[in-house]
Amino acid sequence: MFEMLKGQPFYQPKEGTYMKLLVLLGRCGQPGQACQLFDEIFEAGLEPTPQLYTALVNACYHSNLIDKAFSFLEQMKSLSHCQPDVYTYSILIEACVDVARFDLLESLYDEMAERYVTQNIVLSGYGKARRYEDMEKVLLECSKA
Numbered sequence: 001m002f003e004m005l006k007g008q009p010f011y012q013p014k015e016g017t018y019m020k021l022l023v024l025l026g027r028c029g030q031p032g033q034a035c036q037l038f039d040e041i042f043e044a045g046l047e048p049t050p051q052l053y054t055a056l057v058n059a060c061y062h063s064n065l066i067d068k069a070f071s072f073l074e075q076m077k078s079l080s081h082c083q084p085d086v087y088t089y090s091i092l093i094e095a096c097v098d099v100a101r102f103d104l105l106e107s108l109y110d111e112m113a114e115r116y117v118t119q120n121i122v123l124s125g126y127g128k129a130r131r132y133e134d135m136e137k138v139l140l141e142c143s144k145a
Helices: 002-006 015-027 031-043 050-062 066-078 086-098 102-113 119-128 132-144
Strands: none
Touching: 015 031, 015 050, 031 050, 050 066, 050 086, 066 086, 086 102, 086 119, 102 119, 119 132
16 A cells, blocks of 8 residues: 555655554564665655654564664664654563563663653563562662662
8 A cells, every 4th residue: 555655646755654654564563564664764765763763663572573673772872863762762671571681671771761760661660570679779779869
């Protein structure tokens, strides 16, 4: 359908359309197509945004491609106009909890703590995994701040 739409004379590439398609492909377990679509964004003359990258990270998360999601996080951080936001980090934290990659979770939390106040997400993740000692550490760090 999208290919047909792009062929119409009235078609203009829009960030919102690409973002929705990236999310849809992620939920349908099509990360390869999501990555391909992401590359098309540049070809269409659009600039990448934090929202588009976050949608791509989300697509990787829904397909359990955690390492690929983290590689996109690194790409985001290398672009001054595409810095990850609280939504990007929230998706990655949830992904780490789902696959029990607490080593990655802790590094994300440290990085995110410099930018955002999102301890509740981390506490929830530790709680779901019954890692109460780690929850206590986070709470103690919060009380010191």
